[in-house]
Amino acid sequence: MRRINAVMLPVLLVTLLTAACSGNSGSSADGPGQVQVWLTTPDQSKLLQQEDSLKLTKAKGSEENVITIDDQKVYQQMDGFGASLTDSSAWLIANKLNDEQREELMNKLFDHEAGIGISYMRVPLGASDFAVKNYTFNDMPAGESDPELKNFSIAHDKEYIIPTLQQALAINPDLKLMGSPWSAPGWMKTSDSVIGGSLKPDAYEPFANYFVKMVQAYEAEGVPFDAVTLQNEPHYTPEDYPGMRMEPVEQGELIKNYIGPAFEKNNIKSKIVIWDHNWDEPYYPLTILNDPEALKYVDGTAFHGYAGEVGNQAQVHEAYPDKNLYFTESSGGAWSTDFGGNLKWDMENLIIGATRNWSKVVLKWNLALDENYGPTIGGCKDCMGVVTINQGSGDVTFNSEYYSFGHASKFVKTGAYRIESGESVSGEMEQVAFKNPDGSIVLVALNAAGEDKELKVRIGSQAFAYTMPAGAAATFVWPGSGSSKQ
Numbered sequence: 001m002r003r004i005n006a007v008m009l010p011v012l013l014v015t016l017l018t019a020a021c022s023g024n025s026g027s028s029a030d031g032p033g034q035v036q037v038w039l040t041t042p043d044q045s046k047l048l049q050q051e052d053s054l055k056l057t058k059a060k061g062s063e064e065n066v067i068t069i070d071d072q073k074v075y076q077q078m079d080g081f082g083a084s085l086t087d088s089s090a091w092l093i094a095n096k097l098n099d100e101q102r103e104e105l106m107n108k109l110f111d112h113e114a115g116i117g118i119s120y121m122r123v124p125l126g127a128s129d130f131a132v133k134n135y136t137f138n139d140m141p142a143g144e145s146d147p148e149l150k151n152f153s154i155a156h157d158k159e160y161i162i163p164t165l166q167q168a169l170a171i172n173p174d175l176k177l178m179g180s181p182w183s184a185p186g187w188m189k190t191s192d193s194v195i196g197g198s199l200k201p202d203a204y205e206p207f208a209n210y211f212v213k214m215v216q217a218y219e220a221e222g223v224p225f226d227a228v229t230l231q232n233e234p235h236y237t238p239e240d241y242p243g244m245r246m247e248p249v250e251q252g253e254l255i256k257n258y259i260g261p262a263f264e265k266n267n268i269k270s271k272i273v274i275w276d277h278n279w280d281e282p283y284y285p286l287t288i289l290n291d292p293e294a295l296k297y298v299d300g301t302a303f304h305g306y307a308g309e310v311g312n313q314a315q316v317h318e319a320y321p322d323k324n325l326y327f328t329e330s331s332g333g334a335w336s337t338d339f340g341g342n343l344k345w346d347m348e349n350l351i352i353g354a355t356r357n358w359s360k361v362v363l364k365w366n367l368a369l370d371e372n373y374g375p376t377i378g379g380c381k382d383c384m385g386v387v388t389i390n391q392g393s394g395d396v397t398f399n400s401e402y403y404s405f406g407h408a409s410k411f412v413k414t415g416a417y418r419i420e421s422g423e424s425v426s427g428e429m430e431q432v433a434f435k436n437p438d439g440s441i442v443l444v445a446l447n448a449a450g451e452d453k454e455l456k457v458r459i460g461s462q463a464f465a466y467t468m469p470a471g472a473a474a475t476f477v478w479p480g481s482g483s484s485k486q
Helices: 014-020 087-095 099-110 155-171 201-220 248-265 283-289 310-319 339-356 400-409
Strands: 034-040 049-055 066-077 080-084 120-124 176-180 227-229 271-278 298-304 324-329 359-366 368-370 387-389 396-398 417-420 429-435 441-447 453-459 462-468 473-478
Touching (some): 034 462, 066 359, 066 429, 080 400, 087 099, 087 155, 087 368, 099 155, 099 396, 120 359, 176 201, 176 324, 201 227, 201 248, 248 271, 248 283, 271 283, 271 324, 283 298, 283 310, 298 310, 310 339, 339 359, 339 441, 400 441, 400 473, 429 453, 441 453, 462 473
Parallel strands (some): 066 453, 080 120, 080 359, 176 227, 227 271, 271 298, 368 387
Antiparallel strands (some): 034 473, 066 417, 441 473, 453 462
């Protein structure tokens, strides 16, 4: 996991959160003609705070700079917004909070009413850099192998990762999960270690069976995977934590001749998602998608935000519009502590940018880390999570992405569609709109300008206006004209 962009994370007190997220979830507006408003300002005076509702009025004639929403023109269907439950995140939640603290935090993360309603999470399969130790589900002593996977076990994850996921699913049954390995077991690799190396040619079949066993074992615990990626960041091989180099031809071979057929044989419905790395190499997924035999097994492509531009996602969509796009990782950290700047980057590039460039899922990196940016076994030494858990006291602080992502996850429900909302003007009023399954409309906006600006919205014969403070993010929710496309 590397970083370049200025992303998140000043920290905020729990007491601020309680005021910020009080009231109802905004899943539908107050009533006919009412628009709910939720606001976050860069000075943190308002943090996902519900403001007075607006009234829909009769639209005037032609006006300049109006956001015109057409809920009959739909784009991708959304699965959700969230983060990754790393080994470190789950360990902290399970071991450093008492029962009351844990219940409160989990509700503020996964409940739509009491919190931000996280609806999608990525789960490392085995250790990432954010783990309490190196492990896979089939480790062997150096020099030994286990091609029949007789020693396969997810006992490590049963201790605290799976119980945390079970609690999250109980709070939000619509929560979907993606599994991603950082490395195959060392005996399958040229390095004979989870560190470095690539997959041995004779390990393709055992690795495919390893995937089958991972998915089946988790599902047996009531924790199904909506999707899997085959390798986290296949073009980055770290020196101090698990990783595995995998070229596009190798990933295509693995899909078409091994994992795809193995999933088919075992009736596994988890989607296969490719790449799972930065915006700057769209040729990688395109190489795989250009192979018809691999293409038939691939659901879509996952991207990270540490290099390149979000618009590169559209290149893959344009070439294969029937394949889905996922945004699966971006971290904040101690290198960027300006709340307003972090809010702007997340809204601009991820909540608005990634969805307007066809992502159906948008995720941050660690759900939770401690006050020392860990636990970590390598890699990033100053990354921060969506929340920070103090190991000594169990106190929880809520970082900037809790609010930036909350502006979408709390209101845009699983199964919503992105809908037409006109141009999003970079550096000015940036926005994206969705229609929920219940027909309600959600508009997420960022005033990226250096001054207060009036946001003007029109949908059909109705309209509303709202003055947004400079640098602020806002979510508007109101009743629509019926349920969204099925």
